[in-house]
Amino acid sequence: MDKNCKMQQDSRIFVAGHRGLVGGAIVRALQAQGFTNLVLRPRLELDLREQRAVDVFFAQEHPEYVFLAAAKVGGIHANEAYPADFIRDNLLIQSNVIDAAYRNGCAKLLFLGSSCIYPRLCQQPIKEEYLLTGPLEPTNEWYAIAKIAGLKMCQAYRRQYGFDAIAAMPTNVYGPGDNFHPENSHVLPALIRRFHEAQTSGDLSVVIWGTGTPRREFLYVDDLAEALVFLMRNYSAAGHINVGCGRDLSVMNLARAVAGVVGFKGCISADPAKKDGAPQKLLDVGKINGMGWKARIDLDAGLRTTYQWFCDNVLAK
Ligand SMILES: NC(=O)c1ccc[n+]([C@@H]2O[C@H](COP(=O)([O-])OP(=O)(O)OC[C@H]3O[C@@H](n4cnc5c(N)ncnc54)[C@H](OP(=O)(O)O)[C@@H]3O)[C@@H](O)[C@H]2O)c1
Known part of the structure; x- marks a missing residue:
């Protein structure tokens, strides 16, 4: 296989985790851009924690390009409740896939x-070079350590073998296909569910977890998918690269925005007894913006599409 080739419309592209929020959007973006040769495997057919199965799959299918969007993912509660699962599954999945991709000649x-x-008390906005400059946020350190190992593995395979492995670090992502589980979801889909339930049952108030003061950045998943295809086509270097929209807001203001989209007009209060996580997380996206990619979908438009998807797909089931 020509290692210098660019991704072509008929290149064999494996999207690992294609049934997930991000993987599903990568498939949509690739199809919209005319890529026709996608290799997809549901977890029931290929458990990426199983090294032997992953090796056999790569030897048989020979994907040329791999988007590694399969992972064990969840919010604060899930991270705290299942730390062993988070560190083990993510280390296994990424080690198996990165190694098999290299050994089977992926481009x-x-x-x-x-x-x-990034460190919990990182200078904001967070530049790529702030990695490993301070202690991690304890509520998700298991997951974070696995992700740091993954990006270091990409760098190590590039350095030792010349394998073109790159790493993207997205901010919080949301959109159609998100996980709306009442306990194991991220803050934005959790708020959509909470406000929808309050609205339909006629509650006059909603209590949100934590103080409401932490500031977070949210990227619409189809924006992220476009960025990832852009990076696959245009970026080949050891340094990882941030992907975000470059704007943040407080969790309380996010709750107000969600309430507005759902049509909830009652009172919103905070529950400081619940953990907040890091005080602020805003990525510096100067590097990817400088390469020519910028997020396009604003929060209000993204929330409306996501709420509609929740009504049509989660409630309708
Ligand atoms: N969501 C965010 O806010 C966010 C933010 C930054 C970065 N990311 C990154 O984006 C990636 C994808 O996240 P996501 O939000 O799309 O998560 P997701 O919706 O939970 O999707 C994860 C996908 O991985 C698959 N998977 C998990 N374990 C597997 C296994 N053992 N074998 C095969 N497939 C397995 C899942 O399959 P099933 O459908 O069968 O469970 C699912 O399709 C992750 O690396 C995550 O760190 C996400």
Whole structure:
């Protein structure tokens, strides 16, 4: 296989985790851009924690490009409740896939990390070089350590073998296909569910977890998917790269925005007894913006599409 080739419309592209929020959006973006040769496997057919099964799959299918969007993912509660699962599953999945991709002659692999790799009290906005400059946020350190290992593995395979493995670190992502589980979801889908339930049952008030003061950045998943395809086509270097929209807001203001989209007009209060997580997480996206990619979908439009998807797909089931 020509290692210098660029991704072509008929290149064999494996999207690992294609049934997830991000993987599903990568498939949509690739199809919209005319890529026709996607290799997809549901977890029931290929458990990426199983090294032997992953090796056999790569030897048989020979994907040329890999988007590694399969991972064990969840919010604060899930991270705290299942630390062993988070560190074990993520280390297994990424080690198996990165190694098999290299050994079977893949042209390029894109690994997905997360903004939680950065120190808890990081200078804001967070530049790529702030990695490993301070202690991690304890509520998701298991997941973060696995993600740091993944991006370091990409760098190590590049350095030792010349394998073109790159790593993208997205901020919080939301959109159609999100997980709306009442306990194991991220803050934005959890708020959509909470406000929808309050609205339909006629509650006059909603209590949100934590103080409401932490500031967070949210990227619409189809924006992220476009960025990832852009990076696969245009970026080949050891340094990981942030992907975000470059704007943040407080969790309380996010709750107000969600309430507005759902049509909830009652009172919103905070529950300081619940953990907040890091005080602020805003990525510096100067590097990817400088390469020519910028997020396009604003929060209000993204929330409306996501709420509609929740009504049509989660409630309708
Ligand atoms: N969501 C965010 O806010 C966010 C933010 C930053 C970075 N990211 C990164 O983006 C990536 C994808 O996240 P996501 O939000 O799309 O998560 P998701 O919706 O939970 O999707 C994860 C996907 O991985 C698959 N998977 C999990 N374990 C597997 C296994 N053992 N074998 C095969 N497939 C397995 C899941 O399959 P099933 O459908 O069968 O469970 C699912 O399709 C992750 O690396 C995450 O760190 C996400």
